[in-house]
Structures are given as C-alpha cells and as structure tokens.
Amino acid sequence: MFLAPPPRTVTPEMQQRFDLAIKEAYAYSPARSNAEQQYFHAHMHTRDAKVWFWWFRQPHRDEVRKRQKHESAAAKVVRGFDQQQKQKISNAKASLGLWSDSGLEESRQLFWQSFNSGKVFAQRQTFWDTVVNIIFARERNAISMVLELLCTAVINFTAGMVISIFAFVAQLPAMLLSYQPSWWSGLGFFVVSLIGACSVIAGFLLALWGSGTAAIYSIVYLANTNGRLEGGRGYRRPQRIHFD
Structure with a gap:
C-alpha cells in the first residue's frame, strides 16, 4: 500500500484541473477577509467586557452575553466560508x-x-524514565541499569507504535471522506491502508524486539564471562608445605 504504484493514473489534464481548483479554493476573498475582521473585532469587543469577576456581577454578565451573541454570529459567517473552501478542495480531490x-x-x-x-x-517517555531511574538508583551497578534502560525503551516504543496505529485509524476516515468515494471504494481503501500500516508497524516491532533481545543477551553473556574471569583471577591454589 505504501510502496505500490497508484491503481488509477492521473493524466496531465486532470492534474492541471486539480491544481487550478486548489488554487481557486485558496485564493484571496475580500468577503472572507471582511468576515474574519468582523469576527476578530467582535471577539475583542467581548473580551473587553470581561472584567474581574464579571460572572458574579449582573450588569457585566448581561453585557458579556450580549456581546457573545454578536461574536457567535460573526464566527458562524467565518465557518461558512471555511466550509465552502473545504467543499472546493473536496471536489478537486x-x-x-x-x-x-x-x-x-x-x-x-x-x-x-x-x-x-x-x-x-x-x-520522550524513555528519556524521562531514564532520568527517574538515575535519580532514584541506589547501589545499582551499570549493567543492571543498562538492561533496565533497554527493556524500558522496547516497551515504550512498542506502546508508541500501537498508539500510532490508533491515531492513523482515527484520522483516516476524514481523509477518505474528503475524496467523496463510494461506500465500497472507501471501505476497501480503509482496509488496504490498515493492512499496510499494520505490516509496517509489525516489521518495525519485530526488528526492535530482535535487536533488543540480541543486545540484552550480549550484555548478560559478557557480564557472566567477566564475572567468571574475575573469579578465576581471585582463586589461588594452596601451596604445599614441604618438610625437610
């Protein structure tokens, strides 16, 4: 999905019409600019009425609510222009x-x-976990801290990738609807996109878990090897006492 060529070919004429439609959607509009200015002035006018403890003071509360009605009306006009722009972009897509x-x-x-x-x-989560572990570490050797850091990093990256899948799935429907597809076409695109995303995440996690496992095994193996060598150096054979 993320590496395959597009099933539908876009001709130069189609691309040109698309570019013109997008340019028109983002073109300067005096009416929109005027509406945005009116909304800005209405918002500032409402803000000026919000004195200290205005909610508990009857005259000021009534004045704020009165000005908020004008602000809401101005905001509605701006949202109308935003909706028109989104519709033009959707038609172009x-x-x-x-x-x-x-x-x-x-x-x-x-x-x-x-x-x-x-x-x-x-x-970020791994960084702060590392900082906390270093601060509260007591009588711990470097090997145990490195092992804990590796395990924490693997867990955090696994959680981050799972979160990224949910974030992608949550944002995908809005993108699909902007192209105005048919029901079956949109569902098929959603399924294919989800499979492609899960495949990429699964490959990343497998590489991460494999690398983490190899790193942890290497550290433990080296630690045990060094421990045996140090123990061997500290051992001395007993000397025999010779009686002449």
Missing part, C-alpha cells in the same frame, strides 16, 4: 479519485505523521 496518486500520497503522509508521533512519544 474527487476529480482525481481516492485511488489516484494524490490519495495514496496523502494516506502515506498521514501514516508517517502518526508513525513519527509514536516515535517521539516513545523517545
């Missing part, structure tokens, strides 16, 4: 199709964003 290069590329970007978010979560 629908002209290419969900199974086009545009749809596949957007799903790839969505997955890698979720994947990177999971890695960042694991890295």
Whole structure:
C-alpha cells in the first residue's frame, strides 16, 4: 500500500484541473477577509467586557452575553466560508479519485505523521524514565541499569507504535471522506491502508524486539564471562608445605 504504484493514473489534464481548483479554493476573498475582521473585532469587543469577576456581577454578565451573541454570529459567517473552501478542495480531490496518486500520497503522509508521533512519544517517555531511574538508583551497578534502560525503551516504543496505529485509524476516515468515494471504494481503501500500516508497524516491532533481545543477551553473556574471569583471577591454589 505504501510502496505500490497508484491503481488509477492521473493524466496531465486532470492534474492541471486539480491544481487550478486548489488554487481557486485558496485564493484571496475580500468577503472572507471582511468576515474574519468582523469576527476578530467582535471577539475583542467581548473580551473587553470581561472584567474581574464579571460572572458574579449582573450588569457585566448581561453585557458579556450580549456581546457573545454578536461574536457567535460573526464566527458562524467565518465557518461558512471555511466550509465552502473545504467543499472546493473536496471536489478537486474527487476529480482525481481516492485511488489516484494524490490519495495514496496523502494516506502515506498521514501514516508517517502518526508513525513519527509514536516515535517521539516513545523517545520522550524513555528519556524521562531514564532520568527517574538515575535519580532514584541506589547501589545499582551499570549493567543492571543498562538492561533496565533497554527493556524500558522496547516497551515504550512498542506502546508508541500501537498508539500510532490508533491515531492513523482515527484520522483516516476524514481523509477518505474528503475524496467523496463510494461506500465500497472507501471501505476497501480503509482496509488496504490498515493492512499496510499494520505490516509496517509489525516489521518495525519485530526488528526492535530482535535487536533488543540480541543486545540484552550480549550484555548478560559478557557480564557472566567477566564475572567468571574475575573469579578465576581471585582463586589461588594452596601451596604445599614441604618438610625437610
């Protein structure tokens, strides 16, 4: 899914129409700019009325609620322009199709964003776990601390990858709906995307677990070997007493 070519080919004419539609959707609109300015002024006007403890003071509370009505009306106008822009973008995407290069590329970007978010979560969690272990470590040798750090990193990265899958699945339906696919096409794309995402995560976790297991085994083996060598050096054969 994330490496295969798109099933639907986009012609240069289709790409040109798509680019023009996207450009039109993001084009400057005087009406939208005016609506945003009115909303900003209404928001600041409401904010000026919020004096100290305005909620418990009847005149100020009534004034704030009065101004909030104007702010809500201005915000509704801005949301209307936002909805029109989203609809234009959705129509442009629908002209290419969900199974086009545009749809596949957007799903790839969505997955890698979720994947990177999971890695960042694991890295931060491992960092703070390491800091806490170092602070509260008492009479512990370096080997045990390294082993605990490796186990903690493996657990955190596993949790981060699981979280990334759920984040990807949660964001995928909105992306699918933006292409206006049919019910069967959207369901098929969702299933294929989920299988591809799980395959990538499974491969990453298998490599992680394998590397972690090999590292832990190597550290334990070296520690035992060094312990036996040190024990051998400390042992001395008893000397016989010669009686002349």
